Amino acid sequence: MxxxxxxxxxxxxxxxxxxxxxxxxxxxxxxxxxxxxxxxxxxxxxxxxxxxxxxxxxxxxxxxxxxxxxxxxxxxxxxxxxxxxxxxxxxxxxxxxxxxxxxxxxxARPYVSDFLGGITLLFEDQFALGDKVEIGDRQVVGCVERISLRMTYIRGESGELWLVPNGDIRTIRNFTRGKWSPASIKLTVPTTKLDETMVVLHQIISDPGDDVIETPEIISEDGEIGAVTTTITLKVKARYSMAPAVRERLITQLQAALTEHHVLAADENRE
Known part of the structure; x- marks a missing residue:
C-alpha cells in the first residue's frame, strides 16, 4: 500500500x-x-x-x-x-x-525533590498564578509569575525575580487569600478631651462602611491614661486589600469630627 x-x-x-x-x-x-x-x-x-x-x-x-x-x-x-x-x-x-x-x-536527589514538589502543587491548591505569597523557608515575598514542575518564579516587591525550587517550598504565607486586612488608627488626644473623643469614636464606628467586615473596637494598647495626652487605638478590620482606602476615609472623618468638637488643636499630632 x-x-x-x-x-x-x-x-x-x-x-x-x-x-x-x-x-x-x-x-x-x-x-x-x-x-x-x-x-x-x-x-x-x-x-x-x-x-x-x-x-x-x-x-x-x-x-x-x-x-x-x-x-x-x-x-x-x-x-x-x-x-x-x-x-x-x-x-x-x-x-x-x-x-x-x-x-x-x-x-540528583534535590532535582527529584523539586519535581515531586511540583506534582504536589498540581494536586494541592496552595497558591496560584498572581497570588502574593511569602515562602517562609526562603523569606521570599512577591507575586507568583510562573509555576513549572521544578521551579516557581516569584516577582519580588523590589522588582527582582526569585527562582524558588519546588522542593524548598515548605511554609507558604498566602496574602491574596486573606479574609481581611488591618486598618487600625491611633489617636493621641488631650486627656481633658477624652470624653468628647469617645463620643466621636462611637459615632464613627456606628457606621464604618460596607468595606469594614465587623464593628471596630476602641482600645488602649498600653492601658494608661496620661496626665497630658492619651493614646487610643481604633482597631479596624477591612475587607482584604481595602485597608488603605478604609484608613484614609476614617482618618478624614475623624479629623473633621474631632475638629468640630474642638478636640484637636493645631499643635497636636494624629497618626
Whole structure:
C-alpha cells in the first residue's frame, strides 16, 4: 500500500534512517503528550465540578502550566527511551534504566525533590498564578509569575525575580487569600478631651462602611491614661486589600469630627 514511498525513504540501518525514525517517534510522542495533557486538565475540571469546587481562573491557569510541564517532561523521557531502544537490546535497556534510576536517586536527589514538589502543587491548591505569597523557608515575598514542575518564579516587591525550587517550598504565607486586612488608627488626644473623643469614636464606628467586615473596637494598647495626652487605638478590620482606602476615609472623618468638637488643636499630632 505504501510502496510508492519506499524510494524516498533512506536505507534501513543507515544514519539518516535512524534520524528519521527518531524524529517521527518524538513527534508522535509529543502529539500523544498534548492529547494526554488536555484529557488530564478536563478530568481535573470535571472532578472539581463533581465535588462542587469552584476553581478560580488563576487556579485553572496554574493547573494548565503544571500539567503541560509534567506531560512535556514525560514526553521527553519516553522519546529518549524509545530512541535508545533502536540501538540497545530490551534486556540491556532495562538494566541501564535500573542503574540510571539508582544513580539518579543518589546524585540528583534535590532535582527529584523539586519535581515531586511540583506534582504536589498540581494536586494541592496552595497558591496560584498572581497570588502574593511569602515562602517562609526562603523569606521570599512577591507575586507568583510562573509555576513549572521544578521551579516557581516569584516577582519580588523590589522588582527582582526569585527562582524558588519546588522542593524548598515548605511554609507558604498566602496574602491574596486573606479574609481581611488591618486598618487600625491611633489617636493621641488631650486627656481633658477624652470624653468628647469617645463620643466621636462611637459615632464613627456606628457606621464604618460596607468595606469594614465587623464593628471596630476602641482600645488602649498600653492601658494608661496620661496626665497630658492619651493614646487610643481604633482597631479596624477591612475587607482584604481595602485597608488603605478604609484608613484614609476614617482618618478624614475623624479629623473633621474631632475638629468640630474642638478636640484637636493645631499643635497636636494624629497618626
Amino acid at each position: 505504501f510502496d510508492w514511498i519506499q524510494p524516498y525513504l533512506p536505507p534501513v540501518n543507515s544514519i539518516s534512517y535512524y534520524i528519521l525514525r527518531g524524529t517521527l517517534t518524538f513527534l508522535l510522542v509529543a502529539v500523544a503528550a498534548r492529547a494526554i495533557s488536555i484529557i488530564i486538565r478536563r478530568a481535573f475540571l470535571s472532578n472539581a465540578q463533581l465535588l462542587r469546587h469552584n476553581l478560580s481562573e488563576r487556579r485553572r491557569t496554574t493547573l494548565r502550566a503544571l500539567v503541560s510541564s509534567l506531560t512535556n517532561g514525560l514526553a521527553i523521557l519516553i522519546s529518549l527511551f524509545l530512541i535508545l531502544g533502536m540501538f540497545v537490546q530490551p534486556s540491556a535497556l532495562f538494566t541501564f534504566l535500573g542503574l540510571f534510576s539508582a544513580g539518579l536517586g543518589f546524585s
